[in-house]
Amino acid sequence: MRLKDKVAVVTGSGSGFGEGIAKLFAGEGAAVVVADINDNAGRSVAEAIGEAGGRAVFVHADVTRRGEVKAMIEAAVGTFGRLDILVNNAGYSHVNQPLLEVGEEDFDRTYAVNVKAIYLSALEAVPVFRRQGGGCIINTSSTAAERPRPGLTWYNGSKGAANTLTKSMAVELAPDRIRVNAICPVIGETALLETFMGVPDTPENRQRFIDSIPLGRMSRPEDIAKAALYLAADDQDFLTGLCLPVDGGRSI
Numbered sequence: 100m101r102l103k104d105k106v107a108v109v110t111g112s113g114s115g116f117g118e119g120i121a122k123l124f125a126g127e128g129a130a131v132v133v134a135d136i137n138d139n140a141g142r143s144v145a146e147a148i149g150e151a152g153g154r155a156v157f158v159h160a161d162v163t164r165r166g167e168v169k170a171m172i173e174a175a176v177g178t179f180g181r182l183d184i185l186v187n188n189a190g191y192s193h194v195n196q197p198l199l200e201v202g203e204e205d206f207d208r209t210y211a212v213n214v215k216a217i218y219l220s221a222l223e224a225v226p227v228f229r230r231q232g233g234g235c236i237i238n239t240s241s242t243a244a245e246r247p248r249p250g251l252t253w254y255n256g257s258k259g260a261a262n263t264l265t266k267s268m269a270v271e272l273a274p275d276r277i278r279v280n281a282i283c284p285v286i287g288e289t290a291l292l293e294t295f296m297g298v299p300d301t302p303e304n305r306q307r308f309i310d311s312i313p314l315g316r317m318s319r320p321e322d323i324a325k326a327a328l329y330l331a332a333d334d335q336d337f338l339t340g341l342c343l344p345v346d347g348g349r350s351i
Contacts, residue, residue, distance in 0.1 A: 100128030101332040106179040108132040108171060108224075110162050110216070111189030113140030115289035116239060119320025120186055120327045125153030127328060130179040134160040134171045136189075154179070162189045162216035163208075165223075172223040181231060184331045185224045187217050188239040195250035195297025206253050213257035217264050225277065233276030235331050238265050239323070240281040242346045250297055258283075262342045269340035278339040280330045285346035287318035313348030 107124050111117040113135030121131045125148040133148070133155050135141035141157045148155035156178050160171040175182045191212035193205040217238055228234030240261040247255035265281040272279060286295050286308050298304045309316060326345045329335060344350045 101328060101334070102184075103128035105129040105183040105331075106132075106175050106181050107184035107186065107331070108134055108175050108182065109186040109188055110134045110160060110171070110220070111136075111239075112186075113137045113144055115291070116284065116287065116320050116323040117186070117188040118144050119324035120188060121155065122148060122151075122153075123321070123324040123328055124184070124331070125155055126151070129184070130154040131156075132171060132175045132178070133157045134162075134189075136161050162187070162219065163211040165219050168216070168219045169223050172220075172227060176227060182224060182227045182234065183231075184235045184237070185220060186237045186239070186327060186331075187220055188237075189216060190239060190291070192251065192254040192291060192294050194294050195248075197250065198252040201253055209254055209257050210260075213254075214260045214264070217261060221268065225272065225275075228272075228277045229275050234278075236268065236272075236277065236279045237327055237330050238279070238281040240265070240283045240342060242283050242285045242344060242350050244283060244342070245344070246350050251295065265342055266340045273339060278330075278336070280339060281342040282323055282326045282330070283342055283344045283346065283350070284318045284323050285312055285344075285349040287320070287323070289320070292317075311349060312346065313351065316347065318345060318347070 107129045109121045112121040112133045133145040145155040145157040158174045160167045193201045241258040243255040244258035244262045269279040
């Protein structure tokens with residue numbers, strides 16, 4: 100087990116990429132705090148992990164609110180005794196549309212969830228990591244940070260910020276033995292699929308996006324989970340500051 104005796108917090112883990120990460124981490128021996136704004140979905144994932152023999156607890160967390168982020172980190176330490184891995188996976192996007200048609204509320208929410216949440220989680224988790232002598236942060240970014248598509252301009256910018264934050268945090272926190280990396284998925288089979296496409300999820304519309312991915316399919320939760328496991332494991336303790344494309348060749 101590659102994460103035996105580790106404790107991980109995974110935000111947005113009630114579904115999609117986060118669910119895949121939480122379940123794989125638990126299967127590899129980690130105790131997992133399943134953090135999500137959707138209580139029913141989050142509890143369901145935590146219960147499934149328990150039924151499979153793993154250790155998990157659900158915590159309601161709006162990652163844009165510092166008090167809820169603080170409670171999320173405290174839940175890890177209070178329940179499992181420590182914190183080793185923080186996965187900032189929760190994400191949000193405005194609908195794919197011309198940039199001038201995106202409303203201010205959608206813009207604010209995109210940057211709050213995709214950017215401010217990284218700041219808030221650092222405020223709460225980094226002191227814990229420093230006390231323990233190190234830790235691992237993984238940010239879920241996007242290929243949109245490097246190869247932006249029209250129609251997702253403001254989302255693309257938020258993920259560009261996530262990549263820059265990842266690299267800057269990695270350098271600044273390296274003396275504390277805190278590694279910071281990012282995963283950059285291509286468009287995936289998640290609840291946000293139609294939001295990213297901006298059109299109904301039909302086989303024909305999917306194919307237009309798949310045609311731009313050399314390996315011929317969209318990303319899946321298990322793809323992102325395996326990348327997160329690779330970055331979180333102790334045998335990769337010399338990797339920091341990476342923004343790792345998990346994209347079937349889309350970024351080439």
